[in-house]
Amino acid sequence: MLIRPPKRKANILFQLTGSIACYKACGVISKLVQGGCDVKTVVTANALNFIGKSTLEGLTHRPVYMDTFEDRSALEHVELTKWMDLAITCPATANAMNKMAAGVADDFVTTLFLAWDQKKPWLVAPAMNRSMWAHPATRRSVKTLGEWGVKILGTGKGYQACGDVGEGRLLEPEEIHKEIMKAL
Numbered sequence: 001m002l003i004r005p006p007k008r009k010a011n012i013l014f015q016l017t018g019s020i021a022c023y024k025a026c027g028v029i030s031k032l033v034q035g036g037c038d039v040k041t042v043v044t045a046n047a048l049n050f051i052g053k054s055t056l057e058g059l060t061h062r063p064v065y066m067d068t069f070e071d072r073s074a075l076e077h078v079e080l081t082k083w084m085d086l087a088i089t090c091p092a093t094a095n096a097m098n099k100m101a102a103g104v105a106d107d108f109v110t111t112l113f114l115a116w117d118q119k120k121p122w123l124v125a126p127a128m129n130r131s132m133w134a135h136p137a138t139r140r141s142v143k144t145l146g147e148w149g150v151k152i153l154g155t156g157k158g159y160q161a162c163g164d165v166g167e168g169r170l171l172e173p174e175e176i177h178k179e180i181m182k183a184l
């Protein structure tokens, strides 16, 4: 009988930004961990208005990264981009996407993006109100990030937390998980 050696676990850098859809991202993280992936989470300060560090630590069994200058090892932003097999920003706010597309690196999430080794896949799962999604700044950022090789996932259409109905909803966790597996 042929016994296949176990596949190496994929290292996933999972970034969460300040969207109401952070709770949906937890479903994706849980599926990845259950599938044997090693997941390290990075959050913006605003993401912590929507989700607690303890939830992410509990799901990943790993500390949560937020502060570029935290007293871990220096140059962690470079080490993490070397460690990862794939990164995903999920949910990605309009603000985060527009900063990434402008090359701004003023927090850990955007600093990691600028330190990205572009041979590895980077996915972005947008989540925002329909007007933010349609704004010319966001449209331009989607185009720019795509030209740089970032895989921008689609968005869902429907009821939004603000009461609007339209484009910009985060995809469902199963769909995002499928996209990650495809990209790996």
Ligand SMILES: Cc1cc2nc3c(=O)[nH]c(=O)nc-3n(C[C@H](O)[C@H](O)[C@H](O)COP(=O)(O)O)c2cc1C
Pocket (backbone or CB within 6 Å): 016, 017, 018, 019, 020, 021, 044, 045, 046, 047, 092, 093, 094, 095, 096, 127, 128, 129, 132
């Ligand atoms: C209740 C609430 C929900 C929000 N949801 C979103 C969202 O889904 N997408 C988005 O782009 N911004 C959303 N925002 C606005 C962002 O949190 C805000 O632009 C913030 O500056 C984003 O910071 P970050 O990108 O550094 O995480 C929301 C704000 C509030 C108060």
